[in-house]
Amino acid sequence: MATVGLESKTFEKFADVVGHDDDLNYLNHDHSVLSWLFTLDHKRIGLLYLVTITLMFLLGGALAGAIRLELLTPKGDFLTADTYNKAFTAHGIIMLFFFLIPSIPAVLGNFLVPLMIGAKDVAFPRLNLFSYYLYFAGSVIALTALLLGGVDTGWTFYTPFSSTYSNSYVIVMAVGLFVVGFSSILTGLNFIITVHRMRCPGLTWFRLPLFIWGIYATSVVQLLGTPVIAVTLGLLGVERTLGVGIFDPRLGGDPILFQHLFWFYSHPAVYIMILPSLGVTSEVIATFSRKNVFGYHIIAFSSIAIAVFGFIVWAHHMFTTGISPYAAMVFSLLTFSVAIPSGIKVFSWLATMYGGSISFGTPMIYAFGFLGLFTIGGMTGLFLSTLGTDIHLHDTYFIVAHFHYIMVGGAIMGYMAAIHYWWPKMTGRLYSEFWGKLSAGITFIGFNFTFFPQFILGYLGMPRRYYEYPDEFQVLNVFSTAGATILAVGYLMPLVYMPYSFFFGEKANSNPYGGSTLEWTNTTSPPSPHNFEKTPVVTEEPYHYHAKEAAVVSH
Amino acid sequence: MATTEHSTHQPAALSLYLLTFGMLMFLTLLTIFAGFQNFGMWSTPIALGIAAVKAALVVVIFMHGYSSSPLTWIIILASMFFLTIMLGLMLSDYMSRGWAM
Numbered sequence: 001m002a003t004v005g006l007e008s009k010t011f012e013k014f015a016d017v018v019g020h021d022d023d024l025n026y027l028n029h030d031h032s033v034l035s036w037l038f039t040l041d042h043k044r045i046g047l048l049y050l051v052t053i054t055l056m057f058l059l060g061g062a063l064a065g066a067i068r069l070e071l072l073t074p075k076g077d078f079l080t081a082d083t084y085n086k087a088f089t090a091h092g093i094i095m096l097f098f099f100l101i102p103s104i105p106a107v108l109g110n111f112l113v114p115l116m117i118g119a120k121d122v123a124f125p126r127l128n129l130f131s132y133y134l135y136f137a138g139s140v141i142a143l144t145a146l147l148l149g150g151v152d153t154g155w156t157f158y159t160p161f162s163s164t165y166s167n168s169y170v171i172v173m174a175v176g177l178f179v180v181g182f183s184s185i186l187t188g189l190n191f192i193i194t195v196h197r198m199r200c201p202g203l204t205w206f207r208l209p210l211f212i213w214g215i216y217a218t219s220v221v222q223l224l225g226t227p228v229i230a231v232t233l234g235l236l237g238v239e240r241t242l243g244v245g246i247f248d249p250r251l252g253g254d255p256i257l258f259q260h261l262f263w264f265y266s267h268p269a270v271y272i273m274i275l276p277s278l279g280v281t282s283e284v285i286a287t288f289s290r291k292n293v294f295g296y297h298i299i300a301f302s303s304i305a306i307a308v309f310g311f312i313v314w315a316h317h318m319f320t321t322g323i324s325p326y327a328a329m330v331f332s333l334l335t336f337s338v339a340i341p342s343g344i345k346v347f348s349w350l351a352t353m354y355g356g357s358i359s360f361g362t363p364m365i366y367a368f369g370f371l372g373l374f375t376i377g378g379m380t381g382l383f384l385s386t387l388g389t390d391i392h393l394h395d396t397y398f399i400v401a402h403f404h405y406i407m408v409g410g411a412i413m414g415y416m417a418a419i420h421y422w423w424p425k426m427t428g429r430l431y432s433e434f435w436g437k438l439s440a441g442i443t444f445i446g447f448n449f450t451f452f453p454q455f456i457l458g459y460l461g462m463p464r465r466y467y468e469y470p471d472e473f474q475v476l477n478v479f480s481t482a483g484a485t486i487l488a489v490g491y492l493m494p495l496v497y498m499p500y501s502f503f504f505g506e507k508a509n510s511n512p513y514g515g516s517t518l519e520w521t522n523t524t525s526p527p528s529p530h531n532f533e534k535t536p537v538v539t540e541e542p543y544h545y546h547a548k549e550a551a552v553v554s555h
Numbered sequence: 556m557a558t559t560e561h562s563t564h565q566p567a568a569l570s571l572y573l574l575t576f577g578m579l580m581f582l583t584l585l586t587i588f589a590g591f592q593n594f595g596m597w598s599t600p601i602a603l604g605i606a607a608v609k610a611a612l613v614v615v616i617f618m619h620g621y622s623s624s625p626l627t628w629i630i631i632l633a634s635m636f637f638l639t640i641m642l643g644l645m646l647s648d649y650m651s652r653g654w655a656m
């Protein structure tokens with residue numbers, strides 16, 4: 001089959017195209033600035049998040065550039081040791097809490113959850129806007145902490161350094177994270193209730209698109225996990241300001257307790273980052289293979305399983321801290337179990353593509369990137385779950401490579417796939433497939449150049465979080481920095497061609513890729529302010545390409 | 556939540572709220588009192604026990620647990636189960652640290 005998008009309109013004949021070009025839609029029905037800032041429309045709130053997190057991504061990316069530049073040479077010649085600490089701390093905090101955690105849930109979840117379940121909006125539109133402003137306030141507080149002089153504890157805030165010794169703006173930053181945490185909790189709550197109570201007639205749980213299952217599982221983790229980190233940072237603040245002994249051994253506390261509490265949230269948080277991408281991948285692979293998703297039920301359940309297992313593996317971050325060896329064995333075993341549902345998903349996607357009529361649109365190329373990189377990231381996680389090898393690899397560049405393969409290679413690739421896949425729906429325009437595919441390719445190549453050498457560096461013993469290193473590590477570090485430059489080009493390109501297409505791109509019809517879920521089949525591109533002309537009624541499973549295409553052929 | 560099928564959201568009498576508030580204050584004083592006694596290894600369980608009673612009062616009366624639907628109770632119990640996982644697995648570390656290998 002031919003490629004999709006600009007070059008061909010092959011898919012049009014499969015799609016029941018709805019609406020007309022010049023209908024009033026959610027973008028053009030009111031142009032005033034206030035109508036954006038005080039909007040209760042889930043679609044506009046999604047776009048507010050999109051703009052804000054993109055700015056945060058640029059800031060986090062600039063910091064990454066500074067880190068890679070410093071590591072180009074073995075000597076510390078670009079940043080001082082202290083600035084280097086602050087740079088990687090700020091990079092981690094911004095990328096995780098202000099970009100990756102809100103990325104797919106807040107931007108695409110907001111935009112798509114009501115559209116995919118046939119609802120007019122989320123359950124609590126005002127709460128939704130409030131969540132956005134909490135996110136905004138949290139960002140302002142965090143940026144204030146950076147402007148005042150930054151934080152040097154690492155994104156992990158380990159005690160007793162963070163509670164007793166660090167002279168940086170730990171409390172300001174903790175307040176920022178506390179606030180942004182509540183944004184995350186309220187968004188999760190909103191989505192859970194929306195999915196439970198606002199599905200359109202006929203949309204049973206097992207007719208939900210897999211993206212909704214992914215977002216639902218994510219929301220549960222957000223709701224259950226985030227309060228723990230909020231309380232933990234609160235305790236850190238209490239100890240720092242009032243000297244109450246919680247983590248400081250001199251005051252009768254236990255520094256390892258901080259790590260327990262921190263990772264009790266932060267391991268599940270890594271699943272907050274990846275679960276939405278898993279959902280996106282299911283959608284993209286189904287649409288671009290024109291096949292029913294293989295093992296729909298088991299993919300749905302494995303999202304829930306990941307959310308549950310995610311909560312019982314956290315101490316694998318603490319194998320070398322002196323926790324009980326018996327507990328370490330239990331956590332090692334439990335960590336291995338979390339690989340099972342991830343494996344199930346990967347095999348199901350392969351089986352979905354098998355025998356499918358695959359086309360290589362930009363979202364699919366990104367999804368391919370996701371598949372490979374997520375698999376490498378997950379498999380190297382197993383090296384780290386093994387008690388013996390972890391002693392060697394812990395706190396080296398191997399860890400850095402592992403989680404970047406998951407979070408950048410996996411989660412961000414998934415985010416890029418999602419943005420490209422739903423862009424015509426969000427904006428009513430088609431971006432250039434040529435530039436899209438080029439950026440996907442450049443990102444993939446740049447990514448591997450940046451992070452693969454870090455596996456080797458870590459294995460050879462280069463520790464993370466130092467601004468100098470022995471001369472023999474330089475070659476691989478030069479590779480990594482050069483790769484980061486390529487990666488940056490890959491990320492900057494969409495920042496040009498996507499906005500360009502927003503103003504000058506070819507108009508998209510309601511279903512340019514031939515998707516089969518409600519947002520494609522029952523709304524215009526871009527959707528009208530109230531989404532659906534009449535409430536849809538669902539009568540079949542979400543990915544029924546066979547039946548549909550048979551019908552087209554027999555016409 | 557806006558459903559009314561299962562729940563009868565009759566606002567409880569003001570006296571009940573005041574009584575509960577009184578109970579909570581009394582239990583707080585009890586905690587402080589207990590804090591100054593020496594119960595040996597029982598100090599922590601006693602303090603936590605009183606705290607658990609207070610939490611239960613808040614959930615059942617202030618948060619209207621007593622008139623909530625079964626679904627709400629599933630959520631309440633599930634969150635307690637969740638807390639058990641957190642504390643239980645954490646204690647698996649603390650309690651077995653001293654064991655000889």
Ligand code: HEM
Nearest residue numbers: 270274316317335339378381382384385390394395403406
């Ligand atoms: C699926 C998404 C995943 C993400 C986003 C992720 C992310 C991370 C992050 C951020 C760290 C390092 C944190 C730090 O020390 O600063 C890490 C470490 C680790 N990951 Fe993953 N990970 C994922 C999957 C897995 C899987 C599937 C496994 C194993 C089956 C795994 C096992 C580990 C282990 C054992 C460590 C600790 C290594 C150490 O500190 O020595 N991870 N991961």
Ligand SMILES: [Cu+2]
Nearest residue numbers: 267314316317
């Ligand atoms: Cu983990």
